Amino acid sequence: xxxxxxxxxxxxxxxxxxxxxxxxxxxxxxxxxxxxxxxxxxxxxxxxxxxxxxxxxxxxxxxxxxxxxxxxxxxxxxxxxxxxxxxxxxxxxxxxxxxxxxxxxxxxxxxxxxx
Amino acid sequence: xxxxxxxxxxxxxxxxxxxxxxxxxxxxxxxxxxxxxxxxxxxxxxxxxxxxxxxxxxxxxxxxxxxxxxxxxxxxxxxxxxxxxxxxxxxxxxxxxxxxxxxxxxxxx
Numbered sequence: 001x002x003x004x005x006x007x008x009x010x011x012x013x014x015x016x017x018x019x020x021x022x023x024x025x026x027x028x029x030x031x032x033x034x035x036x037x038x039x040x041x042x043x044x045x046x047x048x049x050x051x052x053x054x055x056x057x058x059x060x061x062x063x064x065x066x067x068x069x070x071x072x073x074x075x076x077x078x079x080x081x082x083x084x085x086x087x088x089x090x091x092x093x094x095x096x097x098x099x100x101x102x103x104x105x106x107x108x109x110x111x112x113x114x115x
Numbered sequence: 116x117x118x119x120x121x122x123x124x125x126x127x128x129x130x131x132x133x134x135x136x137x138x139x140x141x142x143x144x145x146x147x148x149x150x151x152x153x154x155x156x157x158x159x160x161x162x163x164x165x166x167x168x169x170x171x172x173x174x175x176x177x178x179x180x181x182x183x184x185x186x187x188x189x190x191x192x193x194x195x196x197x198x199x200x201x202x203x204x205x206x207x208x209x210x211x212x213x214x215x216x217x218x219x220x221x222x223x224x
Contacts, residue, residue, distance in 0.1 A: 108156065
C-alpha cells in the first residue's frame with residue numbers, strides 16, 4: 001500500500017472520447033506529479049503541482065489537461081487522444097518540490113489504450 | 116541537452132553482487148535518486164545522494180561522484196526478488212527531475 005491511489009487502473013478509449021484519470025494521495029504531501037511511461041523510454045514528466053499551483057508543464061499537448069483542486073487530489077482530463085498516447089500514466093507525490101524531501105511516492109498507474 | 120545514461124539490461128546470479136552505473140549531464144545538480152520498479156508496478160524509492168561518497172542501506176548501496184557526473188547502485192547477496200528495473204534520476208539546478216531509461220536487472224538461479 002503506497003498511500004497514492006489511482007483510478008481507473010485500466011482504460012480503453014476511442015480517439016473521440018473524453019475521460020479523466022484520478023489520483024489521490026493520503027500522505028499529506030505538498031507536491032503532485034503526472035508522468036507518462038512508455039516501453040523502453042525514460043519516464044516523461046508531464047505536469048507538476050506544488051501547493052496546488054502548476055509549476056511545470058513540459059510541452060504537453062493540449063489534449064491532456066490537468067486539474068488540482070486541492071493538495072490531495074490530481075486529475076488528468078483526456079480528450080481526442082491519439083494512438084501514440086497509449087502508455088502507463090503514473091501519478092506521484094512528494095513532501096516538497098526539489099531537494100532531499102522530493103523523494104516521490106508513486107501510485108500504481110493507469111494503463112491507457114487509445115484505439 | 117540533459118541526459119542520463121544507464122545500461123539497458125544486466126544479468127547476474129543469485130547470491131552474487133552487481134553494480135549498476137549511471138552517468139549524467141545536467142544543468143546543475145541538486146541530488147540523485149535511485150528507484151526500483153518491478154514489472155507492472157510503480158517505482159519505489161531506494162536511495163538519495165547529494166554529497167560525494169557511499170550511502171549504505173542494507174544490501175543496497177549507492178555511490179556518487181559529482182565531479183565525474185557518475186553514480187552507481189550496488190546490490191549485494193542478490194535475491195530473485197531483486198529482478199526489476201532500476202531507475203536513476205537527477206535533480207538539476209531548477210529542481211527538475213531528469214530520469215534515465217532504467218536498467219533491467221535479470222537474476223538467474
